[in-house]
Amino acid sequence: MSQLTIQNLPELPYALQEAVNRLRININFLGNEIKKILVISTFPNEGKSFVALQLWQQMAESGSPSILLDTDLRKSVMVEQYGMALQGGGSIKGTSYVLANDISIEDAIFHTDMECGDILPNVDNVVNPSMLLESERFEQMLAYMGEKYRYVFVDAPPLDLVSDGEKIGSLCDGAVLVVRSGVTSRGMVKNSIRQLERAGCPLLGIVLNRVESAKSGYYYKKYGGGKYYGSRYYSNSYYYK
Numbered sequence: 001m002s003q004l005t006i007q008n009l010p011e012l013p014y015a016l017q018e019a020v021n022r023l024r025i026n027i028n029f030l031g032n033e034i035k036k037i038l039v040i041s042t043f044p045n046e047g048k049s050f051v052a053l054q055l056w057q058q059m060a061e062s063g064s065p066s067i068l069l070d071t072d073l074r075k076s077v078m079v080e081q082y083g084m085a086l087q088g089g090g091s092i093k094g095t096s097y098v099l100a101n102d103i104s105i106e107d108a109i110f111h112t113d114m115e116c117g118d119i120l121p122n123v124d125n126v127v128n129p130s131m132l133l134e135s136e137r138f139e140q141m142l143a144y145m146g147e148k149y150r151y152v153f154v155d156a157p158p159l160d161l162v163s164d165g166e167k168i169g170s171l172c173d174g175a176v177l178v179v180r181s182g183v184t185s186r187g188m189v190k191n192s193i194r195q196l197e198r199a200g201c202p203l204l205g206i207v208l209n210r211v212e213s214a215k216s217g218y219y220y221k222k223y224g225g226g227k228y229y230g231s232r233y234y235s236n237s238y239y240y241k
Contacts, residue, residue, distance in 0.1 A: 037176060040159060042188050049072070076123075105144050130163070166201075
């Protein structure tokens with residue numbers, strides 16, 4: 001397995017680190033059947049990739065074998081944003097390449113500096129990845145990762161832009177929906193919840209991101225259907241894509 005270094009992992013303020021830790025603990029309480037977790041948002045720039053990466057990092061550092069799978073095949077910036085590079089040089093063969101070519105899924109996964117943390121980022125963005133995501137090979141990829149790792153964190157494209165997120169969600173055990181505080185409307189959140197339900201992907205919780213400091217603390221809002229969904233993570237005034 002090739003080694004991948006991540007040079008630009010952000011150093012989080014204590015309060016933010018603890019907020020992600022609370023989210024990690026709550027996910028642990030969900031039980032052994034929840035393994036493949038979709039991390040998704042309604043719109044771009046709500047912080048889903050940051051939440052996915054932080055959850056994956058904390059799970060791996062806590063000793064739970066975890067993998068971060070980048071399935072945002074249209075507009076992924078993960079490799080560039082976090083400074084990912086192969087040890088010893090060379091080009092990274094990411095998710096879209098693996099799905100489009102006959103190479104071993106096991107050999108395509110990268111190990112990182114974290115003993116329990118592996119990753120498969122996306123490098124080559126494609127205009128229409130629907131065929132790749134609807135393929136039997138993608139199902140095999142998720143099934144393999146679900147067997148090999150305790151947690152599979154799937155960073156998916158936003159629900160409001162394309163249908164990719166629903167398809168990916170149909171193969172996951174549950175979803176964490178990232179919502180940007182003060183920007184994403186209640187109606188759009190309700191619509192995203194309906195999309196996940198239609199895909200057969202249970203909503204595990206809502207992460208309320210970019211909350212002003214004065215609003216810190218658990219946030220509960222009734223989005224419809226008599227159900228309450230609580231956030232588990234707060235970024236305060238920090239900005240992350």
